[in-house]
Amino acid sequence: SQQGEEDPQALSIQEGENATMNCSYKTSINNLQWYRQNSGRGLVHLILIRSNEREKHSGRLRVTLDTSKKSSSLLITASRAADTASYFCATLGGNNRLAFGKGNQVVVIP
Amino acid sequence: NAGVTQTPKFQVLKTGQSMTLQCAQDMNHEYMSWYRQDPGMGLRLIHYSVGAGITDQGEVPNGYNVSRSTTEDFPLRLLSAAPSQTSVYFCASSAGNNEQFFGPGTRLTVL
Numbered sequence: 001s002q003q004g005e006e007d008p009q010a011l012s013i014q015e016g017e018n019a020t021m022n023c024s025y026k027t028s029i030n031n032l033q034w035y036r037q038n039s040g041r042g043l044v045h046l047i048l049i050r051s052n053e054r055e056k057h058s059g060r061l062r063v064t065l066d067t068s069k070k071s072s073s074l075l076i077t078a079s080r081a082a083d084t085a086s087y088f089c090a091t092l093g094g095n096n097r098l099a100f101g102k103g104n105q106v107v108v109i110p
Numbered sequence: 111n112a113g114v115t116q117t118p119k120f121q122v123l124k125t126g127q128s129m130t131l132q133c134a135q136d137m138n139h140e141y142m143s144w145y146r147q148d149p150g151m152g153l154r155l156i157h158y159s160v161g162a163g164i165t166d167q168g169e170v171p172n173g174y175n176v177s178r179s180t181t182e183d184f185p186l187r188l189l190s191a192a193p194s195q196t197s198v199y200f201c202a203s204s205a206g207n208n209e210q211f212f213g214p215g216t217r218l219t220v221l
Contacts, residue, residue, distance in 0.1 A: 042212035
């Protein structure tokens with residue numbers, strides 16, 4: 001079954017604005033990862049946050065993790081047209097399986 | 111490094127045909143996985159392997175077989191293709207439970 005569920009599913013923003021996506025999950029995890037997929041391409045890893053971490057930054061990306069609420073958020077600051085993509089959260093449980101959510105489509109309008 | 115490579119990029123099969131999707135990685139990763147991606151469904155895990163000689167089923171294993179005879183290669187076999195297996199297939203590898211590196215995908219159509 002799908003572990004991660006992203007919210008919202010589709011987001012359209014102007015270039016320069018911030019984009020926030022949320023992900024919820026149901027069972028305990030070892031880590032949570034965010035991936036980006038450009039149209040017709042494979043997934044690219046963006047950032048990994050471990051279950052004992054609460055916040056992590058990488059360039060214009062900020063990820064938070066709230067294990068008590070079983071949720072995570074991905075913030076992209078100062079968005080660019082090149083950020084147009086689908087974004088997936090994925091959770092790693094104790095069974096070594098990475099379970100992906102259905103993805104968020106983000107469109108950044110120049 | 112080539113990373114994760116997949117062949118073929120595109121394939122059309124008739125119902126009942128069999129074929130093997132190839133996946134190779136040159137990063138000496140222990141973990142390798144196969145996913146399928148369908149519209150509105152995200153990625154679903156088909157099979158995975160935590161090392162040579164070790165494989166396990168994922169969420170949607172029916173109709174697919176895998177083997178892992180070497181660290182580098184992880185082929186996915188469709189035994190008797192069905193239209194429900196029309197999808198985009200991604201192979202991925204990782205060093206333990208860390209970030210996964212994905213191949214470019216194989217678009218499969220079963221008529």
